[in-house]
Amino acid sequence: MTIHWRELIKPDGRHLVLYARRPIPEDIEAPSPEPAPLHPNSHLRWHPLRGEWVSYATHRQNRTFLPPPEYNPLAPGSNPDHPTEVPAGDWDAAVFENLFPTLTSESHDPPPEIVETRPAKGACEVVVFTQDPKSSLGALPLAHLELLLEVWADRYRVLGARDEVQYVFPFENRGVEVGVTLSHPHGQIYAYPFVPPVPARELEMQGEHFRATGRGLLDETIAAELADGRRILYSGPHAVAWVPVFARYAYEVWVAPLRPQGSVADLTPVERGDFARALKTVLLQYDGLWGRPFPYILAFHQAPTDGWPHPEAHLHIEFYPPYRMKDRLKFLAGSEIGAGAFTADTLPEEKAAELRRVEVTLGSNDDGG
């Protein structure tokens, strides 16, 4: 598959990149709901007891843009009175800098404080998955999912190459249950100037195991899950999807390439094709389970871009769905948030069996292009 892309600058200075499987028209222009640069500025403060950075982005309070209720800023723009974030024209996916970013390369002059402070350098990007506001990640054809994997790979390379960026984190928040108010299919990418706590902890455990055994920890976990078989949702020649034996959320699912590739940018074309099949299988099982859109947080965990080799890293997606049963949310409260200890009242084996009973039709990887 050949991917075409075109980088444009919005009137307020932000970057927009369009991606497509066909050449992109040259006369396309980047719109913006904001006429002039906002010059966002954020800073980090060191939390000494947790040993982590916290971001403060106070410019996010100053949102003055009041669109009409039916306004969708992620729809291809057509109304000049209310410009959106993406242009009309022939493209499949779009990436642009968030208007109110938590992390931005512009950050400067952090205030002095009683703990160490730093400019909150980095990037916050929005990834528009499709022009169709009624679609969803799981409804997109396999070829479109492959294109999105190429988009995530491109952003990993481009953002990861910046000196200030140590970790590129694509994610999707889906559903009002996780706070999403915009239903147009989209994800986000945070490019952090540090390796954030959750992947840092996983890489620490993976690193210890790799140095002790010369083998990947996730690699061994996947081999054990495949041999067991009860929790496998998709098993292909190059990718696997499963409910982990140690799932913290009732419907937690992980997706990974079989070969311990460090990042989405390392996937070969056949691996990407099979990863797309694994991903679409999970998404269709989720939406098919209760016959309605299934909310979740989708998180990519991959190798840091901190300049060091990371042979211990193994690309994977972790899905955290907020429901523990139909119409019953799992609230994260005292034990989970205050102590960090998760408690489940269902078994991963049972939840995997539920998802496995959902019949899915993937189509072909050559469809839709």
Added chain:
Amino acid sequence: MTIHWRELIKPDGRHLVLYARRPIPEDIEAPSPEPAPLHPNSHLRWHPLRGEWVSYATHRQNRTFLPPPEYNPLAPGSNPDHPTEVPAGDWDAAVFENLFPTLTSESHDPPPEIVETRPAKGACEVVVFTQDPKSSLGALPLAHLELLLEVWADRYRVLGARDEVQYVFPFENRGVEVGVTLSHPHGQIYAYPFVPPVPARELEMQGEHFRATGRGLLDETIAAELADGRRILYSGPHAVAWVPVFARYAYEVWVAPLRPQGSVADLTPVERGDFARALKTVLLQYDGLWGRPFPYILAFHQAPTDGWPHPEAHLHIEFYPPYRMKDRLKFLAGSEIGAGAFTADTLPEEKAAELRRVEVTLGSNDDGG
């Protein structure tokens, strides 16, 4: 203050302890909504990538007890057709074992799995703060708060003395926003057979600092906050309450004794009295801010009971309120849950100023008894 207590056994075998500032009648009997023992059994599975234990308590699904809608299981019992968890009679606070515990000393025979499993030993207790269903922690007189600090101290000693218990974690979930359906003022205590991830991380950072400098990390943090002053909510001779400079939640507040005492059981009477004043100040500021009950997660962090000395530990309460502004919840999503990186769009200094403007009347520590 003299505390009286009486330990009773419920018909289903669970323990109930009543606490009071007056002698407790001898003829009091422990009720239960359940006539016979439920024999809960839970297990732990090792999450190798996060390096933490996850609990699976499937018996929690088997809740068959269907009370009438107005039924309050934490109210002193009077209707024999629907027995509650606590008896009528003269007592100030009650502690009993959760009917559907995640952790219990009864746990046995964990299923073999592809990761290490263990019985989920430990305890889950409910702490009824008062007999009055319409009261709240902050509305209780200072003397009653002191009694509750003695209750938490007693549970720390009793539960912490068990071989299997490595960490005693009292907490309160308050408000429907954090998933609470029972409005009767109450908290919970989890006694874990491991040091859970959040305090483990804090103790790791505190331990590094203590070994390097011989001083407590929280101790130094408090000294810097007091010298700065902008974020202090209460400053007494023995206790302090403040919005930390590195707050992750908009209205996050910490409460601690000035002297680095390891646990609530180490507080001296004057420290306990001042800690109660600091705690009540925060609770009244919270409820006064918008003139309505303010939801939060309240988490006690203290020294593990794992048999090792913990000179690095420093008792403190961390409050995590879910609101970032009036009527606007902070959703924990991709960055916070998937990467562990918190982002705030307000400054701790501003939020502290808001809370400081709320006028509170504490009363005297000798009141109410």
